[in-house]
Amino acid sequence: MTLIKSLIVLGIVALCQADxxxxxxxTIDDIAEQCGMDMDLNLNDDFVEMFKSTGNVPDEDDTQAFITCFLNKIGAMDDDGNIVSDKFIDFESDGHDLEAVKEVVEKCANVEGDSINEKGYNFYRCFWDEKKYDI
Known part of the structure; x- marks a missing residue:
């Protein structure tokens, strides 16, 4: 469990170093802290940075739940696990090319998963795998 928490924090930290x-x-830092508290996770800076900059986070239950929490808090995922594309685009396009963001989100918004958390994780992975612009 500690390894998972450390890896989650590493991912979030990686995102912090991004542009x-x-x-x-x-917003990312505040929501990461909120989700960490809500889930009783001890997030470290390394996980948060990885979450923000590389998307290279483990496919584990805590990570999936954290990503779903994050997406919910920015309004980018509804209670049924559907991606709310406009909300994610609004968040992500600040400082980035709107059309490039839209292209990635349109490719990834309809990901499947056996659970809401898996759908959130699969969207997150698809986003990082498909994005063509620098963060």
Whole structure:
């Protein structure tokens, strides 16, 4: 469990080093902290950075739940696990090419999964695998 928490924090930290706007950075950090508290996870800076910059996070239950929590809190996933494309595009396009963001989200918005958490994780993985612009 500690390894999972450490890896989650590494992912989030990686995202922090990315070229997000100051507003996005604050939102990501605040939501990561909220989700960590809600889920009783001890997130470290390394996980948070990895989450933000590389998308290279483990496919584990805690990670999937964390990603779903994050997507829910930015309004990008509804209670049924459906991706709310416009909300994710609004968040991600701040400081990035709107058309490039739309292209990736349109490819990834209808991912499947056996659970809501798996759908959230699969969207997150698809986003990182398909994005063609730098973060």
């Amino acid at each position: 997000y706007t100051a507003k996005q950075e604050k």
